[in-house]
Amino acid sequence: MKCPLCESTSYYKNGCHNDQQNYLCKNCGKQFLELALPRSLKTDLLANSNEHTKVSMTDAAELFLVKNLPEEKITEKSLSSFSLILAEKLLQTILSPDWLKSDTFSQVSQKFQQKTESKHQLEIGISLLLLDAENLKLDINSELFLASVCEYPLQVKMAFANWKNPSIGKQDIELYNRGYQLVHVPEGKNSADAKMIAFGACILRSYPTVKEILVCSSDGILIHLCNELQNQGLIVYWVRRQGQSLNIENRNTGKLTHYSLSVATEVTSLEQVKVVDTIQDLIKSEQ
Known part of the structure; x- marks a missing residue:
């Protein structure tokens, strides 16, 4: 997370406001709140089973900011900051131990491995x-x-x-x-x-x-x-x-x-000679 004014990552907690954590930037002194991803938006982003989002990260950021911040406060810096926060949240979800053990992750890994092997074969x-x-x-x-x-x-x-x-x-x-x-x-x-x-x-x-x-x-x-x-x-x-x-x-x-293509004369192996001799001895004994 960065300061929305100077984009500094140096800050500390400064109480709460409306059940949201308030921060104070050590660099410029600006106070700002932690942007939380709404549950409804998070559900929309991770709705389908293939883990593909229905809206892009930028669209999600714009949607959240339009709904929760006044129009005059929506700046390019705040949108960029929220995009980073959203990316961090998604990575935390994807890399969680439960998701890494899920069937979905196994399917994604198998597809990635198949594509890698196919590309490798095309190169070879x-x-x-x-x-x-x-x-x-x-x-x-x-x-x-x-x-x-x-x-x-x-x-x-x-x-x-x-x-x-x-x-x-x-x-x-x-x-x-x-x-x-x-x-x-x-x-x-x-x-x-x-x-x-x-x-x-x-x-x-x-x-x-x-x-x-x-x-x-x-x-x-x-x-x-x-x-x-x-x-x-x-x-x-x-x-x-x-x-x-x-x-x-x-x-x-x-x-x-x-x-x-000249065919070499086949030489009988020593093992074959021993087998033939044994069979001949058995035939003589039987006679």
């Missing part, structure tokens, strides 16, 4: 992989290598194919277990390519945090999708297979990275 960004499963197969090692090429974490993976086609085999089960979203396309030539282009062209609507996209297919028609994604400001990697290697082309910089 993610990578997204689009796979033409009818044209290119990616094992887990190839996928991990592609993830290492990206600057942002690979969090969304989508595979396009006609999953009723017998030639796909059990690839849908494998990809699903590895966290892919499976998009079914109808039968027909280039159906998967068309679906990838249609979905990829508006990818930012569904995933606004995407910064990098891996377009995995050797079909040349997907160059149009790569160009469209670049025009939207995304970093685009075009992943194609040539012989026994994957070529990962950064469409923004022209940098080309190669990954060998």
Whole structure:
């Protein structure tokens, strides 16, 4: 609270007037009363459950002063002083122990945390992989290598194919277990390519945090999708297979990275050898 004349905060109590505390300013000697927030006004300000006020702080101050002070005594300084008092009262209510333990405070905290996390994700960004499963197969090692090429974490993976086609085999089960979203396309030539282009062209609507996209297919028609994604400001990697290697082309910089697809001979682990020997011994004993 400040003196309404000189705005000094140095004062002391000087009796009461009409059940209100009277103060005397040490700086200029002016006497003034403590402005109390009326219960009716306080009820209006904190009426709704979301703790939003129905009138602004300045409007509330003006309303109170107009009702309680003569027009000639309403000055800019007195209005400013009351605004500070009102802010202090509201803060005392909001920061009270009972309110901090209330469900309303918990809801406000959760909403604030969600908005903070969303903003943080927008600043960080993610990578997204689009796979033409009818044209290119990616094992887990190839996928991990592609993830290492990206600057942002690979969090969304989508595979396009006609999953009723017998030639796909059990690839849908494998990809699903590895966290892919499976998009079914109808039968027909280039159906998967068309679906990838249609979905990829508006990818930012569904995933606004995407910064990098891996377009995995050797079909040349997907160059149009790569160009469209670049025009939207995304970093685009075009992943194609040539012989026994994957070529990962950064469409923004022209940098080309190669990954060998040669399958290493699987070596039986020592534990597996022991299990096999034990089973063979049991079979011989039984015979």
